[in-house]
Amino acid sequence: MAMPANIRNRLIVIAGLVLLSVGPPPINMLGLGLWPQEVTLRTRGADGRMRDTTVQRVPIKLGLDLQGGIHLALEVDQSRGPVADPGGALERALRVIRTRIDEFGVAEPLVQRVGTGRIVVELPGLRDPARAKQIVQRSAFLEFRITDMQNAFSAVLPQIDAALRRAGVRATGAAAGVSAVEQLLGGDTTRRADTAAVDSLAAGGAFSSLLFQGSLPGEFLVPEEDFPRADSLVHLPEVQRLVPRGLELMWSAGPMSQGARSYYGLYAVDRRPIITGDYLADAQAQIDPTYNQAVANFQLTRAGGRIFSRATGQHVNDFMAIVLDGRVQGRPPIIKSQIGQRGQIELGNASLQDAQDLALTLRAGALPAPLTIVEERTVGPSLGKDSIDKSKRAAIVGCLVIVVMVVVYYRFAGLLAVAALGFYVLFTLGGLALLDATLTLPGLAGFLLSVGMAVDANVLVFERIREELAQNKTVPAAVDGGFQHAMPAIVDSNLTTVLTALFLFQFGTGPVKGFAITLIIGILASFLSAVFLTRTFFLIWIQRRPTLKEFPI
Amino acid sequence: MFRLLKDAKYDFLGVRRYAYATTLAIALPGFAFLLFRGLNESIEFTGGTLIQLQARNPAIAEGGIRAALNQAGIPGAEVQRFGGPDEFVIRARLDPEVVQSTESTQETAAAVDTALTQAFGAATYDIVRIEAVGPKVGGELRQKALMAILLSFGATLVYLWFRFEWRFGIAAIGATAHDILLTISFVSMMNLEVSLVVIAAILTIVGYSLNDTIVVFDRIRENLRKYKRHYMVELINLSLNETLPRTVMTGSTTLAATIALLAVGSEVIRGFAWVMTFGIVVGTFSSIFIASPILLAIERRWPGEDARGARAMVPPRGPETSPGPAAP
Secondary structure, three states, rough: OOOOOHHHHHHHHHHHHHHHOOOOHHHHHHHHOOOOEEEEEEEEOOOOOOOEEEEEEEEEOHHHHOOOEEEEEEEEEEOOOOOOOHHHHHHHHHHHHHHHHHOOOOOOOOOEOOOEEEEEEEEHHHHHHHHHHHHHHHOEEEEEEEEOOOHHHHHHHHHHHHHHHOOOOOOOOOOOHHHHHHHHHOOOOOOOOOOOOOOOOOOOOEEEHHHHEEEOOOOEEEEEEHHHHHHHHHOOOOHHHHHHOOEEEEEEOEEEEEEOOOEEEEEOOOOOOEEEEEEEEEEEEEOOOOOOOEEEEEEEHHHHHHHHHHHHHHHOOOOOOOEEEEEEEOOOOOOOOOOOOEEEOOOOOOOOHHHHHHHHHHHHOOOOEEEEEEEEEEEEEHHHHHHHHHHHHHHHHHHHHHHHHHHHHHHHHHHHHHHHHHHHHHHHHHHHOOOOEEEHHHHHHHHHHHHHHHHHHHHHHHHHHHHHHOOOOOHHHHHHHHHHHHHHHHHHHHHHHHHHHHHHHHHHOOOHHHHHHHHHHHHHHHHHHHHHHHHHHHHHHHHOOOOOOOOOO | OOOOOOOOOOOOOHHHHHHHHHHHHHHHHHHHHHHOOOOOOOHHOOOEEEEEEEEEEEEOOHHHHHHHHHOOOOOOEEEEEEOOOOOEEEEEEEOOOOOOOHHHHHHHHHHHHHHHHHHOOOOOOEEEEEEEEHHHHHHHHHHHHHHHHHHHHHHHHHHHHHHOOOOHHHHHHHHHHHHHHHHHHHHHOOOOOHHHHHHHHHHHHHHHHHHHHHHHHHHHEEEHHHHHOHHHHHHHHHHHHHHHHHHHHHHHHHHHHHHHHHOOOOHHHHHHHHHHHHHHHHHHHHHHHOOOOOOOHHHOOOOHHHOOOOOOOOOOOOOOOOOOOOOO
């Protein structure tokens, strides 16, 4: 039997849509369709090496809420002082973070600018939020500064105490006794500790009573429990005003244990660094075999090497503080001779992973301005998997119930509708792949919901056909009339939902955007399947039975 | 042929007073809750920290978690069982009275972890989800949600204005407003957490309900032209009965989807599933029992072009049969 032209054309269109959705080769070369594609993932293995793995998979992007991962939103932090040109700073910060994340080796990360002043970083599959935040947020501003070799800061301590006394700040607790000082001396196992005497500075002054003179010039030690108080005093204008010109006070990165007690180091260092991390060419982490300690080896650029060797040549026998993000790393080493392009940063009892992360951020460069995390969302991979499993179950249960209802109620026509629904699922998933949209958990819910609503178009048509048949029209006329009369209602219902979804897409966050996009694609697909596909099925069926009197609907 | 509700002749308009009573029975307690308890806004809007944990040790329970948090100086955090017996959600909202910084939401997450490790030991639980939203982002998200709501209403109004003459448009808006009010009542009675996803559900419900109403109104308009000499009451009832199979069938299939989500879906979108389920019931209810009575009331006062042909808006007392040819 010859096939009428209109049916043939309809079948050609359907075949084209299916091909586009499935996207077998060579169509998938255009990046279209659901056909599994080879994807190369660049990740860093446990040994710290970058590795490329190629996997075959269906190209539908899963949201972080489904595959697990970390979402961070960052802004330029202006709370600790204004930042000149925050827009430009953000743009540069974006590049730095991108480099860092690439080096970090996360599969398919997302680093992008959102709106005017925000950077969004998405790291799928990552488990450790603290580490991710450290990588993204660390300023990684490296400086080398000579310590206060003239002990100029010690000299002004009495003045500072006097100023604090005038300002009404009193010393707290008993001044540190001699025994503590001795303990400090005795417990000092730091290998570069010079034999310089440690003087007790306890003279009842509000500030000096918290400090012990360290063994290096410009070094003071503050017991860990006194650190918060000392830190707040350091920031007082009365104290800052009296810090000798050309000097600056900086804390150690963490407490250092000396004997039974832990101390924070307070260092008076030159205000001007002899060199900064801008001249860094490379940095690598390593466990120093001699002391079994994590270190970061760095190498400067050639220009940096010249500056560094000239500066260190002028400061032989001086102590040099290595300052990272305003904190002194380890105890300042002595400059024994001119240093060239290479050096080492000691990281105390940090792990190799910490050292690797530091080396990575140093390589990628410093952030031009401090960044603050304004939003964090972390979803563990187990929760994501649980969400997928449960949504799958809900989808299967929901679809089965819907299929049974439609087939029982509309019988043969219902079967045709279910077949169209199968195409609907294919088109929706194909549309998601085509638009490179992200499937999120609300998106999955929206998908199931739109299956329920997709049936609506079929229901509208079938009810109309029944009405037409009830008016004793012939089957072809009833089918035609049914589709025609149901059309305005179908268009209406789809339009109202698309309107809402568009606004949700515009204003929603990631998961809600996923919901909106799935809803939009789903509605288009349902329109196509209910109106075009079902009608084609009907036409074919009727065409093969020219003498049809009754329609099993 | 299996047909439900074939040639149904229910008097929907006749029972409209019961329908209004049903609406009030839901709306009044809902608004009382809204007034006295307020909406349970998610930390997306208030700013704050949410931590979801899965306990490996069955000894971990809500009370223990609360005690550990209180001891660690994180009082006022909400602890809730979440889905299974071993999953808990801890919420620490930012207090709007005390201006808290963005960092503090980050620190809270770390502090909760430390407090729980101290109380229960390491590796007795897994943190499976953290959300930390600073006050600025929270404010922005709230504003965006509001924009989405207002703009989608605006667009819907414009659409209705083009689609229908004003009488039908106002009745449809009335029904939509009804659905929103009842859904909010439901949300506040159930103390569901209002998140962006829940707002998305409410907006989707608005679309669904409107669509239901439009199908009925289209039929009313069609019938107005078909039977020029019938009472309006009869025409509306006729249209409602004619569209009833479709209303019930579509409502049922969509409900099947949302109930499946509710029954076996992920706990994370439970609020969404609740709102959708309730909303579909309410949307269907309103297009039958709210939208049509409003339309009748409007047409009685200001009869439209099509309705003017229907000789009398109000049938005389007694049996409601038309003087014209019998309705099918």
